[in-house]
Amino acid sequence: MIMPGKNPGPQVKDKDQYEALRDKGYSKQKSARIANSQGAEKRGGKAGDYEDRTKKDLYKEAVKVDIKGRSNMTKEQLVHALRNN
Template sequence: MPGKDPGPQIKDKDQYEALRDKGYSKQKSARISNSKGAEKRGGSSDDYADRTREEIYSEAKKADIKGRSTMTKKELIHALRNN
């Protein structure tokens, strides 16, 4: 798969390729690499600690974090940062 361009809609192509190499689907790899891309590029989003649990939960839902409904805010942050 290296060398194959996933297209202009992918914000973080290196992360996308790394996720694909791990066996993630194209859709999930795109969703994860795009949801974290704005933060890596200095977007206007605040630090996770400044967000509500519901906002963090929404990000976890976009990243398809399993078990998110029972996680605390701290656990959700950890899961998002280590996904």
């Protein structure tokens, strides 16, 4: 429940969580950061599994992100490089 005069502003996504954290003694910045980070796990997943792609597709992706040494890499090495780039 948002109390009058305690509105965190439009930049906070989950105002209820923000207020709960503030009530627990968290700073404004930390409360806002936590309230805005929720749902980050839901993003992503759009690229699909690298293991399901061909080596040629992985190589094209490695070119886009400019992975050095990509021309000599195996499919497994490309997967590792893309995940850790």
